[in-house]
Amino acid sequence: MATAALLKKPVKLALVQLASGSDKTRNLTHARELVHTAAAGGANIVVLPECFNSPYGCDHFPTYAETLLPSPPSATQSPSFHALAAMAAETKTYLIGGSIPELDPSTKKYYNTSLTFSPAGKLVATHRKVHLFDIDIPGKIRFQESEILSPGNKISIVDLPEYGKIAVAICYDIRFPELAMVAARKGCFALVYPGAFNLTTGPLHWKLQGQARALDNQVYVALCSPARDMDAGYHAWGHSLVCDPMARVMVEAGEGEEVVYAELKNEGIEEARTGIPIYEQRRFDVYPDVSQGECRFEDAV
Ligand SMILES: NC(=O)CC(=O)C(=O)O
Helix, strand or coil: CCCCCCCCCCEEEEEEECCCCCCHHHHHHHHHHHHHHHHHCCCCEEECCCCCCCCCCCCCHHHHCECCCCCCCCCCCCHHHHHHHHHHHHHCCEEECCCEEEEECCCCEEEEEEEEECCCCCEEEEEECCCCCEEEECCCEEEEHHHCECCCCCCEEEEECCCEEEEECCHHHHHCHHHHHHHHHCCEEEEEEECCCECCHHHHHHHHHHHHHHHHHCCEEEEECCCCCCCCCCCECCCCEEECCCCCEEEECCCCCEEEEEEECHHHHHHHHHHCCHHHHCCCCCCCCHHHCCCCCCCCC
16 A cells, blocks of 8 residues: 655755864865865755764853854854854755754753755754763773753754754664654654764664664654864764665764765655565554654743
8 A cells, every 4th residue: 555655756855974073163164175076966955963063062062052042152152053044045955064063052951953945045953962961981081971961851843845854863872762763653654863873882782773673663764973083082983874765874974084985765755665565464352553642842931
């Protein structure tokens, strides 16, 4: 049985595996160059990595944090907001602006926040990382985002009127299948995760998580990492990739700076859902449908 079209027409997605450093102004300028490269390559949706405007690390969040409220912020409050809006408008692309450290001036709380802009340069979505990256693998890596950051509190579904709906979440959020499942069951054709796995968790879980969320939900899944920099405090895994709804890896970057592309089509979703019709075979008489429970799609006040 054919499924309703989740994706209204084919869309070309580009992942910009950006090499950023400690100079924010340079990071923004460099991101702009590569967003233009991606658009020249035919991309309609362009994705930047987690913390694309700063080094990734708890020590850096306060130094690089920008204020997004009141909205829209001034150029002084948030140069990254203004740079992203301009990049989207210049290239006429949907731009998922990776993430940036954010400071809420009213609460003095810090967040890891992703901003999505329309081809007109308008902000269409904000996602604050819901699941903070707190891990401790002895002898390998200890990272405690919660020592500095506060978590977001919603699932972020973005309607791109020409194409359909996508969900945006950040890195560690991918490890929580419930978020992906809810977004997919609410009709998203793709789940997009700016992320920055590392040299311990990257080889173990990066691709596996991408394929798992695609397989569970029969949607496209995109993960966009920073390029690896062995001189930085945090060594990003790289390997930005896109999985199709059959969980095949369509494209995968290496470790260095690179732009990779994938064409997403409704046929890809239909192939998976018609051939393996789990959407019609679920047993909500045996277990609950998490997407019908109490979910939050708006920021709590
Ligand atoms: N950086 C993250 O948020 C997550 C990560 O590196 C991992 O889950 O592994």
